[in-house]
Amino acid sequence: MSHLKRVCCGLAPALAIALLGAVLVPDAALTQVVICEVLADPTSDWDGDGVVNFRTDEWVEVYNGGAETVDLAAYWLRDGTGDAVHLNLSGSLASGEVAVFYGSDAIAWQELHDLGSSGLSLNNSGDLVQLLQTVDGQDELVIADEIVYLDHEADDDRASGLVLASGDWALFDGLNPYNGELPPLGTGCLPTPGVVNDCDGQVAVEADTWSRVKATYRD
Ligand SMILES: [Ca+2]
Ligand SMILES: [Ca+2]
Numbered sequence: 001m002s003h004l005k006r007v008c009c010g011l012a013p014a015l016a017i018a019l020l021g022a023v024l025v026p027d028a029a030l031t032q033v034v035i036c037e038v039l040a041d042p043t044s045d046w047d048g049d050g051v052v053n054f055r056t057d058e059w060v061e062v063y064n065g066g067a068e069t070v071d072l073a074a075y076w077l078r079d080g081t082g083d084a085v086h087l088n089l090s091g092s093l094a095s096g097e098v099a100v101f102y103g104s105d106a107i108a109w110q111e112l113h114d115l116g117s118s119g120l121s122l123n124n125s126g127d128l129v130q131l132l133q134t135v136d137g138q139d140e141l142v143i144a145d146e147i148v149y150l151d152h153e154a155d156d157d158r159a160s161g162l163v164l165a166s167g168d169w170a171l172f173d174g175l176n177p178y179n180g181e182l183p184p185l186g187t188g189c190l191p192t193p194g195v196v197n198d199c200d201g202q203v204a205v206e207a208d209t210w211s212r213v214k215a216t217y218r219d
């Protein structure tokens with residue numbers, strides 16, 4: 001693959017100098033960190049600050065599928081609207097582990113760099129989410145991973161994510177069941193921010209199952 005995309009807009013001058021340039025689609029060796037779960041339309045206090053907010057409680061989770069611990073400072077998130085990056089990730093991520101980043105993390109980073117306060121900007125009607133990566137010796141950002149989620153995946157407190165056992169993208173609709181027929185179908189699985197995804201299958205949630213999920217959630 002060789003198509004190029006530009007990262008050009010919305011960056012502070014110092015960042016723009018560092019990041020301007022073509023975005024190259026990576027080879028497989030660069031793709032060890034992937035987007036593994038996204039919640040675009042929060043109606044709960046996911047970031048735990050005591051407030052439910054449509055912007056700060058959005059989240060994106062990433063997974064390190066490689067063998068080595070990774071410095072997440074080399075990774076960036078953006079959505080499909082415009083070219084601005086929304087967050088430079090931070091921390092280290094061990095093999096097989098996940099890390100979750102909230103809209104509030106993105107806003108804190110943006111305000112620190114005078115980049116506004118848009119947060120992760122995950123559209124509730126569907127969106128593209130890209131994980132970009134800086135590469136030593138290049139002033140270019142590489143697309144490490146990208147996912148597209150649909151309108152029905154971005155309804156109240158529904159997440160969708162990668163089921164590691166199958167490699168499939170699944171809907172985690174345990175808090176807000178989806179009974180439609182668009183893939184990914186409902187599973188009844190709960191969103192798992194900061195926890196490795198564990199959802200057995202893409203089966204439509206049954207009414208009695210949903211009752212048990214609600215009862216569990218309320219305990
Ligand atoms: Ca949203
Ligand atoms: Ca919150």
Ligand SMILES: [Ca+2]
Pocket residue numbers: 036037061098161191192193194195196197
């Ligand atoms: Ca998860």
